[in-house]
Every structure is written in C-alpha cells, then in structure tokens.
Amino acid sequence: MTADRYAVLGNPVAHSRSPVIHAAFARQTGEAVAYGRLLCPLDGFEASVREFAAAGGRGCNVTLPFKFEALRLAARCSERARLAGAANTLRFDADGWFADNTDGIGLVRDIEHNAGVPLAGRRVLLVGAGGAGAGVLGPLLAARPAELVLANRSADKAQALVARHAAWAQAHGVRLSAAGLATAGTGFEVLVNASASSLQGQASPVGAEVLAAGALAVDLMYGAAAAPFLAWAGAAGASARDGLGMLVEQAAESFFIWRGVRPHTAPVLQELRAGLAAAA
Numbered sequence: 001m002t003a004d005r006y007a008v009l010g011n012p013v014a015h016s017r018s019p020v021i022h023a024a025f026a027r028q029t030g031e032a033v034a035y036g037r038l039l040c041p042l043d044g045f046e047a048s049v050r051e052f053a054a055a056g057g058r059g060c061n062v063t064l065p066f067k068f069e070a071l072r073l074a075a076r077c078s079e080r081a082r083l084a085g086a087a088n089t090l091r092f093d094a095d096g097w098f099a100d101n102t103d104g105i106g107l108v109r110d111i112e113h114n115a116g117v118p119l120a121g122r123r124v125l126l127v128g129a130g131g132a133g134a135g136v137l138g139p140l141l142a143a144r145p146a147e148l149v150l151a152n153r154s155a156d157k158a159q160a161l162v163a164r165h166a167a168w169a170q171a172h173g174v175r176l177s178a179a180g181l182a183t184a185g186t187g188f189e190v191l192v193n194a195s196a197s198s199l200q201g202q203a204s205p206v207g208a209e210v211l212a213a214g215a216l217a218v219d220l221m222y223g224a225a226a227a228p229f230l231a232w233a234g235a236a237g238a239s240a241r242d243g244l245g246m247l248v249e250q251a252a253e254s255f256f257i258w259r260g261v262r263p264h265t266a267p268v269l270q271e272l273r274a275g276l277a278a279a280a
C-alpha cells in the first residue's frame with residue numbers, strides 16, 4: 001500500500017518533532033501515513049505548499065512564521081482557526097483546502113486529561129498575546145473557566161485579542177479581561193505562559209503572587225528552555241508542566257482531522273519525554 005503524504009512546513013523546521021510523533025501515531029493506528037519536514041523560503045510558503053499538494057500531499061502542519069498565511073490560503077476554516085487568525089493544520093480537500101488550529105485544543109486536552117485539572121469554573125491567567133496566545137485563547141474559553149485574564153507585556157495587544165473574543169467568551173459564560181504583566185491580579189488556579197519569556201532564558205514573565213495555593217502552572221515551551229519556568233513554579237508551590245503534552249495533543253488532533261482516527265497520546269508522550277531526558 002502506498003502511504004499518504006503529509007509534512008510540517010516552516011522556517012526553520014529542522015527542530016520539529018512532528019515527524020517522530022506522526023510516525024508513532026501511524027505505527028500505532030496502522031494508518032498508511034508518511035510524514036516529513038519541508039523547509040520553505042521565507043517569501044515562498046504559498047509556492048511550497050501548492051507544490052507539495054500538487055505532488056500528492058494530502059495535508060500539512062504549518063509552523064512559524066507561516067501560520068497566518070496558511071489560514072489565508074484555505075477555502076474553509078474552523079471557528080477556532082478563525083478566532084485565532086492563524087492555522088497550524090491544512091487538509092487538501094478536492095473541493096477547497098480546509099484550515100484548522102489545533103494548538104488550543106491540544107493545550108486544553110493536556111491540562112484536563114493529562115494533568116487531570118478540569119478548567120470549568122476555575123480562574124485562569126493566560127500570559128502572551130502573540131501567535132501562541134491567540135491560538136489557545138478560544139479553546140481555553142470554550143472549556144468554560146469562571147474567569148480568564150489575558151496579560152501581555154504590551155497591554156494593547158491583549159486588549160485587541162480580548163475584544164476579538166468578547167462574544168465567544170460571553171457565549172461560554174466566561175468573564176474575560178485584559179491586563180499588563182504587573183496588573184494581572186492574584187490567586188489564579190491555572191497559569192498558562194504562552195509568552196516567549198522562556199526562549200529568552202527568563203524564569204517567569206509574572207510574579208508568584210498570581211498563583212493560588214496548589215495552582216497548575218504550564219509553560220508552552222519544553223526541553224531545556226522550559227527548565228527555569230518549571231523551577232520557578234515548583235519553588236512557588238505550584239504544580240509545574242511544560243509544553244510537551246500540548247505538542248503531542250495538537251498533533252493527535254491534526255491526525256484526527258486528516259485520518260478520522262484518534263491515536264492514543266499517552267505512550268507517545270512517554271516516549272518523547274524519555275528521549276528528551278536521555279538527551280539532557
């Protein structure tokens with residue numbers, strides 16, 4: 001049987017663990033999937049993705065910096081991709097490409113299923129209003145926390161994102177507001193760091209007063225870059241979690257969109273974690 005072709009497109013893309021994750025999903029489910037990496041020139045995303053589809057590709061994941069452009073190339077998109085203004089998944093349907101954004105649902109599944117923390121009724125602080133923050137805000141609201149505060153270094157960006165999600169928040173019964181990093185408030189049961197602070201070697205973009213006793217603190221980064229945040233959260237008495245679970249869960253959702261089959265994520269997450277620990 002010839003395998004159906006998928007790939008992750010980005011620039012850079014060599015670091016992406018998506019091929020390893022999707023190979024594990026294919027082995028586990030018996031789906032005939034071949035998944036590779038495609039480095040696109042910074043001014044050549046559209047040409048690269050069209051070439052891949054014309055050569056028989058069935059769909060792709062899209063990573064930095066092309067997630068915004070990916071959404072514009074699709075004929076149809078999910079509500080969560082529309083709200084995010086960006087897509088990380090394309091499916092090349094014959095009657096027009098379909099775009100989705102699986103980052104947010106990946107995060108929500110990791111928090112609720114893998115970490116065992118239901119979001120309904122909780123107070124959530126989301127830090128970061130860049131591409132990652134925009135991608136996870138809609139699905140976090142759909143999980144119906146009591147309140148969600150979006151804090152960002154540039155408060156105007158947080159305000160714009162909050163304005164775009166106001167009706168969605170209201171439809172899900174969530175109090176949604178914007179804040180600066182120093183004015184986020186205190187006593188949150190869940191903190192999600194979707195800012196790039198860990199990439200810059202900083203422990204946390206906010207002070208420990210934001211955390212309620214026994215809070216869950218999640219950084220979207222993983223590997224060595226997440227270590228200072230995890231240490232900071234642990235020292236503040238929080239339960240600390242990196243972004244590896246979200247990475248595997250968003251991949252599983254993409255796999256489901258393409259194949260209609262939902263892989264088991266736990267063994268794949270365990271394998272990746274063991275690989276990272278061995279490399280450290």
Ligand code: NDP
Pocket residue numbers: 103128129130131132133152153154157194195196197198199200202205220221222243244246247250
């Ligand atoms: P962007 O460049 O789009 O946005 C960066 C955001 O971080 C902005 O909100 C910016 O604030 C803020 N920021 C940057 N530096 C600091 C700092 N020192 N202190 C506080 N805030 C800061 O990046 P992305 O949103 O795409 O990515 C953010 C992080 O999420 C990255 O670390 C990325 O690796 C990770 N990620 C993980 C995923 C996973 O599957 N685990 C998926 C997607 C992303 P301002 O607006 O003021 O500039």
